[in-house]
Amino acid sequence: MNIAIRLFLGFFLVVGVAAWFVLNIFSKEVQPGVRQAAEDVLVDTAHLLAELAAPELAAGRIADGNFARAVAAAIGRTPNASIWGVSKESVDLRVYLTDARGILVFDSVGGALGADYSQWIDVARVLRGEYGARSTRDDPQQPSTSVMYVAAPVRVADRLVGVVSVGRPTLSLQPYTVRAAQRVREGGFWLLALSAAIGTLFTLWLTWSLNRLRDYARLVAAGQRAVLPVQGGRQLSELAHALAEMRAKLDGKQYVETYVQNLAHELKSPLSAIRGAAEVLHDELPAAERERFVSHIDEQTQRMQLIIDRLLALARIEQLQRPEDSRPLALLELARETVAGRQPELEAHGLRVTITGEPAAAETRGDPFLLRQALANLLDNAIAFSPDGGEIEIAVRSAGATQVVEVRDHGPGAPDYALPKVFERFYSLARPATGRKSTGLGLAFVREVARLHGGDASFENAPSGGAIARIVLPR
Structure with missing residues (x-):
């Protein structure tokens, strides 16, 4: 498999696993987070209602007083609110009060007045001076019918006169959890897409750099000219320079051997001619013959000089990678x-x-x-x-x-x-x-x-x- 593809798969796998791990944890924390925020609001609401209900509860007219009418009017409102894209058309609260013994004296949904709520967790804990909260299913077989309750003590002059409990159906929080989970999934999708795009660009860049090194090596192996690829990062540039140095050393050795062999081969003929003419000149010759052999030596000497000059010029050109003066x-x-x-x-x-x-x-x-x-x-x-x-x-x-x-x-x-x-x-x-x-x-x-x-x-x-x-x- 291509090394660039391997790096891409490794990069994408690491990013994908990390993204899945983070998104999975975040998705699991969405619903508890929304419930915790809702519970925080219910705590504030319960204590506010406790202060409002205290006078009438102490006076014994909580069921038909201003507090009861105000709660009924509030629950009957239509907010027509849009909360971050979630439409809210009703007030989803249940409010009930008990006296100091835990006996129900008011219920916004028409519960049985006089019933004993003293054993219910939210009321029982408040009566013991603790923080009271509970979650109960209206239908034990349906998790979606769960209602979260938070209770607060009702006091008059530091005397406990009752308990007010505020409940909110968990189902009313579901649109927020669904929307949050959807946004998390969308964010995760774009994160993976962006990671794939970055990984693709990185892979293309690395492939381009490696292909340039490969092409350079192939051209060198074929004995052709090649421009040293120095782009692509420090390490790839160093690798390119190392290849160039290796090429120069190998080429230099082979180049010298080849040219020495070629030069020796080409100089054999004129050297033999010069040597033969020189041997003849040792003998007594007529002036015309002597002049002919001297001219022959001069001609072969010029030929040797021309071979050396042109061979040096050719060697210089073959070692260049680009024109020196363009x-x-x-x-x-x-x-x-x-x-x-x-x-x-x-x-x-x-x-x-x-x-x-x-x-x-x-x-x-x-x-x-x-x-x-x-x-x-x-x-x-x-x-x-x-x-x-x-x-x-x-x-x-x-x-x-x-x-x-x-x-x-x-x-x-x-x-x-x-x-x-x-x-x-x-x-x-x-x-x-x-x-x-x-x-x-x-x-x-x-x-x-x-x-x-x-x-x-x-x-x-x-x-x-x-x-x-x-x-x-x-x-």
Whole structure:
């Protein structure tokens, strides 16, 4: 399973269990909390009514006095109240009073006057000087018929003359508990949804960071250029730098081995030629022969120097991850400058160069030195394979999101078997005019420069003869 998915599931599981635990406890505490709040209000109500009932209870006219009428009028009211979205249309109270012996003397619901309530918990405790409260079901088989009672002593001049008890059906509190539980469930749902969203964003961020590291490692393994992914947090950034350091050390070791082998292989031929010429020069030779062998040594020495210079230039390009000097460039102007720099060679072979393209549609960003050198390599290649007095065509054009620079010659082209290899290091074809090969590093350098700029290079034979070398760069 994907590590990001595992982290997401673990995160969501922890949050979900914690949310369930908190919401479960809160839901269980809703109903007791509402009952406790209601009991607190009943305590205040009972003591208020005790003060109001004391004079008439002491005078023995509690059943038909002002207190009884006021309680009946209050219970008959219609409040039309909306309490946090819960509608209240009636006064849900029961009030009864007993004398100092616990005998019922008033009941708002018409209870049997004269009945003995002295054994009822709320009345009995108050008569003993304690806090009196009880919950009783009107129907023992129906929990919803439970009524909560709170009693308070009725005193006159510090003398206990009776007990007043105020009751409220538990059913009247149910809308508040249901609404509270519903709001808790809704809050829990949004909490889980928010946690899932945060977990998803975290997973996507982590997946993006890990995928960038994975892609970087794959590009490195394939020997391609890759930009070091340093975003994604300190630890992921440190991991990316560690991968880059490991890559640099491994690449450095392999790079040195490869280049030493290539350099040794390419230098064998000119060294053998120089050694052979030097051995011949030990003998007595005519001046003309001696001059020919000295020229041969000089030619092979220059070839060795050219191989070393181009190999060092190619090695430098291959180690770069991005152009060191990136600026806006007009490719058409760059082509003109390159042709001007090769004018002596062109004139020596009687070659004409035509440059076509629209200046406004041929702009890109890049390193002018490297791109000029790459274009010069293509032009050198075209000069080497063009017949004297021929023509070389340079075209600069736009193609979608890319800019294309094409250099075409009218020479013999390349054999079909050589087309897949022309960009390989040290691969070269014999020049038509001299029959000699070059260092085989020019086109390899061109491809590396193009890829360094986010593009590529290609080589193909033209249908009507000659060859087309192409550099493709992003706009």
